[in-house]
Amino acid sequence: MLNDQSWRELSQAALHRKDSSIQALFEAEDRAARFSARLPYTDGGTSSEMLFDFSKTLIDDEVLALLLRMAEDSGLAARREAMFTGARINETEGRAVLHTMLRGTPDPSLPQADIASMQATRARMAALCEAVRSGAYSGPGGRFTDIVNIGIGGSDLGPAMASIALSPFRTGPRTHFLSNVDPAHANWILSEMNPARTLVLIASKTFTTTETMANARIVRNWLQTAVADPAAQMVAISSDAAKAGEWGIPPERVFGFGDYIGGRYSVWGPVGLSLMLTVGPERFNQFLAGAAHMDQHFRTAPMAQNLPVLLALSGVWHAQGCGYPTRAVLPYDQRLARLPAYLQQLEMESNGKRVAMDGSDLPCDSGPVVWGEPGTNGQHAFYQLIHQGTRIIPCEFLVAAKGCYPEQQAQHRLLVANCLAQAKALMTGRSLEEARARMAAAGLTGAELERQARHRVFPGNRPSVMLAYHRLTPFTLGMILALYEHRVFVEGVLLGINSFDQWGVELGKELALTLEPMLSGERPDGGIDGSTQQMVRFMRSEASG
């Protein structure tokens, strides 16, 4: 864990650069090349590179050296090895953290029994996919046309995001994702499907999550209206085979995983079954191979050229150094529309913590609020504030050089041009003089010219980083997600926190269980605060009307 002095040094460095110009930093030779890193990869026989550019920030040589020193002082290298080799780094739950084992070649030092069980489960997943896709396993109405994945949080966001991202690669049934306990979600999703041709996956590591179990009951009732044996069309993705058995789901259709796979890190295993069903085992393996390529890079590349490390350090600089409370993730890639939501869980559930591993208060801010939307849509919504608001919001752009549709590459270029333009506009801005010249050219004079010009000033000097890649494929998606997982890990190590527990989600869940009987009238509503009591009474009276 880093000492207070390191954090003070970082804040001091940010304070000293408060009025510095990002553009001026480009006077130094080769800034763009020196403040970026590339990772070569081969995807489907094509050699490409992933490029991470952090030159449009106030990180200079001195700041980079400081950040790299902080990474070294935090014990990152040892911590990283501890993760890959299965040490119990999730200390508050006494667990190892081994999602990396699910992709690529597992470290030989890992327990052979765990590796064998992971491989056997993967083989069973592939066999189920083949049976579904060939029609050997089908519903009473024929071959499965639709799959509904019932899950929430880590048992939903990964496959939901990835199935949109890889939609051009779909060769199997359509997938639908049911997560919210609001019955509107189930009704909306089920209205699109035929129960006699729908395969239901109940994805819950614990098989106790209220939302998932409530939705599973709705779906079972829906199946019952049309089929004689609903359990015959159900698959469980869970570590608790006994609980799945209580639903009539036989062991051969239960896909489990060890407690060393956290929910938000679980898309690589059985939680990714819906993805495997829709894109097929071969492409799912490419997805894993992309992640394994990033794992290898993260584990072996020098810190100063290591993409996850550099991405994390840019994050630490902006969140803890400069004190910017949020970060926008802006994929110029419509197929990554759900990436911001996925990253919200990955980053905020992992690093939204106020105490260090040893229970002491953090000497700095926790991880930032992560939010975003794909470009160019966001440009017509919230970019106004990003460009001209009073607060600085560091932006993270993602963009592919090539689209998936060769016949529309010219339109794809428009997308890329917008992405590059936004990053440039954030940095360069538009001065008052330029704005005045524009107003004068439009024929304005005097006080009106001055007034109108001020509305057209872009302060600029707003930081952004960019991740560019060849094309969004299963392989590159795997690389991108693993990059973000490791980024979260590195930031967590620097903060000295446990990125792998999530105690902060418990209190609200517990209270919901005590409030529900008050809403139904089964329990008196005494002993709660006045505001909540007023709401309980309002809901009860309005619901009875």
Ligand SMILES: O=P(O)(O)OC[C@H]1O[C@](O)(CO)[C@@H](O)[C@@H]1O
């Ligand atoms: O897979 P489960 O056990 O249903 O849990 C779902 C999600 O709930 C959480 O525990 C948070 O409430 C997440 O961490 C997890 O991904």
